[in-house]
Amino acid sequence: MKNLRKVFPYSFFPFLKIFLFFLGISCFSFAVHSQVTIDGKLYPDLLWGEGEEDPSDFPNGGLIIIPEDFIVTTGKLWEGEPPRSMGSFKFQDKTITNSAKFNNEIVEILLKAEPKERAQAEEMLKAGILYDPRFFAFRYNYGRLLHLSSRYDEALAQFEFAKSEIPEFYRTYIHIGILSLLKNENYYAIKNFKDAVSRNSFDITALVLLAEHYLETGLKNRAKLYLDRALTIDDGSPNAKLGLARLEMEAGNHYRAYMILNKTELYSPEGKEKSYDKKFHYYFAETASKVQDYATAESQYNKILEYPNDPFFGSFSYKVIQRRRDITKKFADAKKTQLEDDVEKDVSNFK
Numbered sequence: 001m002k003n004l005r006k007v008f009p010y011s012f013f014p015f016l017k018i019f020l021f022f023l024g025i026s027c028f029s030f031a032v033h034s035q036v037t038i039d040g041k042l043y044p045d046l047l048w049g050e051g052e053e054d055p056s057d058f059p060n061g062g063l064i065i066i067p068e069d070f071i072v073t074t075g076k077l078w079e080g081e082p083p084r085s086m087g088s089f090k091f092q093d094k095t096i097t098n099s100a101k102f103n104n105e106i107v108e109i110l111l112k113a114e115p116k117e118r119a120q121a122e123e124m125l126k127a128g129i130l131y132d133p134r135f136f137a138f139r140y141n142y143g144r145l146l147h148l149s150s151r152y153d154e155a156l157a158q159f160e161f162a163k164s165e166i167p168e169f170y171r172t173y174i175h176i177g178i179l180s181l182l183k184n185e186n187y188y189a190i191k192n193f194k195d196a197v198s199r200n201s202f203d204i205t206a207l208v209l210l211a212e213h214y215l216e217t218g219l220k221n222r223a224k225l226y227l228d229r230a231l232t233i234d235d236g237s238p239n240a241k242l243g244l245a246r247l248e249m250e251a252g253n254h255y256r257a258y259m260i261l262n263k264t265e266l267y268s269p270e271g272k273e274k275s276y277d278k279k280f281h282y283y284f285a286e287t288a289s290k291v292q293d294y295a296t297a298e299s300q301y302n303k304i305l306e307y308p309n310d311p312f313f314g315s316f317s318y319k320v321i322q323r324r325r326d327i328t329k330k331f332a333d334a335k336k337t338q339l340e341d342d343v344e345k346d347v348s349n350f351k
Contacts, residue, residue: 061100063137065171067275068309070107070144071137073100089131091124099128103137110145113308121145136165143175147314152182170199174206175311181213182315189213204230208239208277215246223247238264238276242283249283254290261287262296278304279312282321285328294332301325 061082063071073082082100089096096102102124109121125142128135143158156179163172173196180189190213196206211226224247230240241264248257261284267273285300301324304310308318 066107068111068307069171069311070110070309071140072104072107073137085132087131089127091127096127096131099132099135100137102128103135103141106141110141111309118145118149133161134165136162136169139165140172144311147175147179147311148309150314152179155179156183168199170196170203170206173199174209177206177209178311178314186213186217202233204233204237204240207233208237208243211243212246215243215250220247220250236265236274238266238274238280242277242280245287246283249287254287257283257287258291258293277312278307278310282312282316285324289328289331292331292335294328294335297328298325298332301328 061073061075063073065071075081075083082098082104084098085096085100089099091102106121106124106128109117109124122142122145125138125145128138129142132138139158139162143155143162146152146155146158156176159172159175159179162169163176166172173192177189177192177196180186180192190210193206193210193213196203197210207226207230211223211230214220214223214226223243227240227243227247230237230243234240241260245257245260248254248260261280264280265274266276266280281300281304285297285304288294288297288300301321304312305318305321305325307313
């Protein structure tokens with residue numbers, strides 16, 4: 001894993017750092033903390049938001065959640081390779097002496113999003129869990145893989161195991177909520193979304209998901225309340241703006257929805273990409289298609305297709321998006337040809 005830092009540019013995501021306990025067999029010391037300010041700036045995407053902590057509390061190593069929503073491991077103070085395990089185990093013909101580093105190798109495979117390699121990653125995760133069943137990263141990442149494979153019951157079980165190990169980490173509750181919705185267990189989904197909100201009042205993900213749930217169940221006024229609450233925390237949030245656009249789409253106001261999404265900034269004034277759900281591109285494509293902006297629709301479908309590991313594809317077919325992209329491309333090409341023909345006719349008439 002010599003190129004680990006190249007694959008996962010941690011320095012760009014300091015507010016997504018997790019300082020956790022590699023329980024039992026692994027070699028990390030117990031610590032569950034967070035940071036509110038980094039270089040004097042308050043970040044909205046905090047884990048727990050209880051105050052800036054002394055990094056000396058984390059003597060051996062830590063975990064980081066990367067933008068693709070997998071967990072990777074680091075050494076002390078988030079630099080270098082993670083520490084070795086106290087024991088070892090066999091996987092195929094190899095002896096694994098560092099389960100944390102083994103986890104990072106699994107994540108590299110998962111990021112390639114190839115079906116055959118996912119099967120290999122699953123075998124690696126099973127072997128890792130058999131060796132160290134209380135290692136949070138194994139459980140969380142296995143839950144993500146199973147969700148992407150549409151194995152919802154199995155994914156839910158893994159996230160429940162992860163929750164029992166690190167009950168403070170809010171994103172685990174979000175995944176449990178999403179999976180519960182897919183299983184039509186709405187009450188349990190709502191409970192977990194609210195648990196996520198209570199564990200991180202700075203992050204709006206669970207608030208937006210609650211709004212989406214109420215939107216889809218016809219409770220639009222309640223959905224609007226949660227979106228307004230989210231926007232009081234982050235008034236430039238692409239996810240909250242997407243929620244507002246979806247309210248307009250549900251009301252049949254596709255042009256209003258299109259304008260909301262078209263004006264939404266996905267990058268900060270410093271040029272850094274904001275944290276947002278990549279399904280933003282799907283809904284932007286859909287509403288752009290409704291208002292016959294086929295070129296934008298095509299580009300937005302292409303954008304969502306760049307993220308095959310996104311949770312969006314845990315409940316939506318990648319091939320369906322490809323087909324919709326192809327259809328909008330035909331419309332975009334036809335419209336472009338028509339416009340070019342019209343211009344030629346205007347020029348001819350002018351002459």
